[in-house]
Amino acid sequence: MTRPSIRRSRGRLGAAAGTVLALLLAGLTSCSSGNGQSTEAGGKVTLTFTWWGNEDRAQRTNEAVDLFEKRHPGVTVRTSFAGYEAYVQKLATQAAGGDLPDVAQLDYRQISQYAGSDTLLNLGPYIRSRTLRTADFDKGLTRTGAYEGRQYALPMGRGSTGFAYDSAVFRKAGVAMPRAGWTWDDWVEAGKKVSALGMKGPGGHAYTGLTDIGVNEDAFENWLRGKGKKLYASQHRLGFTADDLAGFWTFTDNLRRRGIASQAKDTAQISGAVEDSPMGRGLAATDFNWDGPFLGYPPLLGENVHFAPVPTTDGRAGQYFKPTMLVGVGAATHHPKEAAELIDFLFNDPDAGTILGVTRSTPPNQKIAAAIGKGLTGAEKEVYDYGRKTAAYGTEAPPMAPPRGDVVLQVSFTRTYQRVMYEMQSPRQAADEFVAEAKRELR
Secondary structure: OOHHHHHHHHHHHOHHHHHHHHHHHHHHHEEEOOOOOEEEHHHOEEEEEEEEOOHHHHHHHHHHHHHHHHHOOOEEEEEEEEOHHHHHHHHHHHHHOOOOOOEEEEOOOHHHHHHHOOOEOOOHHHHHOOOOOOOOOOHHHHHHHEEOOEEOEEEOOEEOEEEEEEHHHHHHOOOOOOOOOOEHHHHHHHHHHHHOOOOEOHHHOEOEOEOOHHHOHHHHHHHHHHOOOOOEEEOOEEOOOHHHHHHHHHHHHHHHHOOOEOOHHHHOOOOOOHHHOOOOOOOEOEEEEEOOHHHHHHHHHOOOEEEEOOOEEOOEEOOEOEEOOEEEEEOOOOOHHHHHHHHHHHHHOHHHHHHHOOEOEEOOOHHHHHHHHOOOOHHHHHHHHHHHHHHHHOOEOOOOOOOOOHHHHHHHHHHHHHHHHOOOOOHHHHHHHHHHHHHHHHO
């Protein structure tokens, strides 16, 4: 099997196949040097690089990696990817075993957890030596990858949240297209009108105007911030009360009970991949998400799918710019310089920037972002323009990196609300339970 065939198979089969192939190749061609890395015969270096995302992101990333290997003939990069939920769980297992990949894509939530447990390499020396160049990055965005004064990760893109929506269905229901400044009441009214059409999705499932956002901690955070509150007040204290969460879950639970938001059995299948969401499966007209993953909707649903800002409360927008994701280096890597060179290439090489486009939202290198913006079309141009419009409308500064316990609490947030969806608990009971758990975790 030729090496290009291996990369294509890996892209189709995802993380599991990537891992199997990596192990197989390691056994055939290299001597293990620990932590999943190897140094092959002739002194060649092998790196592992993993991320979450869809097939489009995987294809583009692998193409950029191929170019890196051509420019660095002594380095081979083994790649793998998975959907978000599976990826986070696998990475947590690897981190617990001290086996983090050489280069790993990270969520904003994971920085405090992994940096605080000495799982990530301090990138400061490589930034100072200019192996990693950050001069063209936004300084505020760059700081999101710092922990206790040290830079452990760098942002791969700048993004914000919003709602994907099907404009054709909105027109059919007589709903005005969303604009900056629209309200949560406008969002609910749009959902009511679409649901009133009585449309059916695959398998005869009800087609609703809204996806149930009660499972999504990011949506709750935007809803909170629109009310002048925040998710965390400090690394050890919540920024909201059980009353706040009970109010949000009462709001979303009521929409589901009225048939305006997706049914429990459809919402429960959400895995973090757009194709598993109610909208991605043709069962809802809207879905809350980040602007980078929005690129996955048009290939599934067509060119009528667009991206709208998060609704406001009394004129206040709860969304903000944050790193769509970051990238770091495993602390146990045997090849820190080569890992830093890979990151620098993906961020700062113009050809790599053209290949990657906005698959991780607006690139962190502002010069590359401006250059690729001129040639974008379709959904990619919409994501790029969305970032510019959001900045012009005005957003607040991003919050501090979430505390170490947030990775656990994000999973618990979804699990707890699922009991509300299936009417096993009231919103009040679930909110009290979650807040009590959160306080214990943060302590």
